[in-house]
Amino acid sequence: MKSIKFYKIYFLLGIGLIFNYSAFSDEVAELGRKVFQQYGSSVITVRANLLITTSDGEEESVGQCTATLVKPSGMAILALSALDPSILIDQELRNTINIRIASIKMILKDEKEIPSEVLLQDKERDVMVIRAKESIPEDLANVSLEKENIAVPQILDPLLLIMQHGKVARRSHSATVLRVESVIDKPFLFYTLSQSRSFDILSSPLFAMDGKFVGIGALRVVQEWKDEVETNSLIIILPAEKIAPLVKEAENLKQGEGTVAIETIDKKESH
16 A cells, blocks of 8 residues: 555656656747747758868869858858858868868848858857848848847756758748756867757857857867877867857958958967
């Protein structure tokens, strides 16, 4: 009889936990839908024609990835590595290969292509800032990089990842909820999510459930050490606070001034 009573208690506790989890999941879903509706249109596709020069000659290639609009003037941010994978190449070999972006375009949901230009590249942070050469539709959302609109999540916090499909899915937007799996504060603050979703995370924006911007997926590579067992690269979430100064610097560049390549890692920071 005693075991039956305990069984009933465990059963009721289990039902309670399931109910609470379901209620929490529904709350997260509802909040996520609001953020998705607010910022979905800020996520666009970027396509670039690349010129790859090696000792064997020159060849052309095409790269495509997600980008996020951050200014009404048509400025967008993306992960540099999503278009230029040379960040993964050893420094010695990288010196023998030159990858140049010959042209770059923003592609909107209606398949409209907008010629753009690269304003700034930061290989250390893995960020590229581009700007449209033509006006973009006013109804597209823009993600704010102001301090009060930036979130600083903690471990296990839920984040909303927004992506854009390709032409096969008619450039539709999609979203998923992922949780912060780790918070690393050295050599600079960044976050990691489930590495099983790395392909989706790279270059895509992430938001807190209150709609504040967290950052974009980027690739962190440490060239100074190599290990046959352990990888020296990791898909991370680059915080918005690290991106904001780069966008501000890019804003001061006039159209046609060309690409600015910078390094932002402080000399005192160690890998």
